[in-house]
Amino acid sequence: AQTxxxxxxxxxxxxxxTVTLSCTYDTSENNYYLFWYKQPPSRQMILVIRQEAxxxxxxxxxxxxxxxxxxxxxxxLKISDSQLGDTAMYFCAFxxxxxxxxxxxxxxxxxxLIIQP
Amino acid sequence: DVKVTQSSRYLVKRxxxxxxxxxxxxxxxENMFWYRQDPGxxxxxxxxxxxxxxxxxxxxxxGYSVSREKKERFSLILESASTNQxxxxxxxxxxxxxxxxxxxxxxxxxxxSVL
Numbered sequence: 759a760q761t762x763x764x765x766x767x768x769x770x771x772x773x774x775x776t777v778t779l780s781c782t783y784d785t786s787e788n789n790y791y792l793f794w795y796k797q798p799p800s801r802q803m804i805l806v807i808r809q810e811a812x813x814x815x816x817x818x819x820x821x822x823x824x825x826x827x828x829x830x831x832x833x834x835l836k837i838s839d840s841q842l843g844d845t846a847m848y849f850c851a852f853x854x855x856x857x858x859x860x861x862x863x864x865x866x867x868x869x870x871l872i873i874q875p
Numbered sequence: 876d877v878k879v880t881q882s883s884r885y886l887v888k889r890x891x892x893x894x895x896x897x898x899x900x901x902x903x904x905e906n907m908f909w910y911r912q913d914p915g916x917x918x919x920x921x922x923x924x925x926x927x928x929x930x931x932x933x934x935x936x937x938g939y940s941v942s943r944e945k946k947e948r949f950s951l952i953l954e955s956a957s958t959n960q961x962x963x964x965x966x967x968x969x970x971x972x973x974x975x976x977x978x979x980x981x982x983x984x985x986x987x988s989v990l
Contacts, residue, residue, distance in 0.1 A: 767915070793978065797899065803981035849917060861932055862933065862967070863906045867917035 760785045764866035779835045781850030789855035798846040894953040897989035898966030907949035910962040956989045
């Protein structure tokens, strides 16, 4: 069974600062995907970024980037030039490559990120 | 755009009632999921389905059942609602790929209160 751990229940930074959210996971799988999802107050889950475990290059999406350390089983999210609209719950999630995705994602408990004006 | 629609945004029920939460997706996805979201606990998988009439238990299936009679619709059933089932329920769907496009699409959630 997989587990995903987010050790920061809540974080608060000033607008325009850079913030890093941490995530570690435990699995015996070799091929898998990792995700960061954002859930703003509207409750709609939004995919922020995805990383394939077989890719060494860290994924980036505009102001969002990840630091993927496969050996350490670590997958942190960096948000640069943070904006008020980044205020949300952030969930780290894992899915093994095998099974066609039918088993669903395993989620961490979330980090509540607050961007202060 | 993919749309996953949950029939109710807010729902209030009484203890012992039978409750149906409905979810419909419009992208012909094979996989559908029901998660429960509680503060400090994240999202936990209740049940999932990888095909019509197929269902599998997730991590916390006790007190719940599901139905998938049609590919686009996945229902979560609380046979006899209890106060500890007060929670936010999220439905999700995905293609059965296991490939580079792997990701879940979520509905906007149903906040269920059991009194």
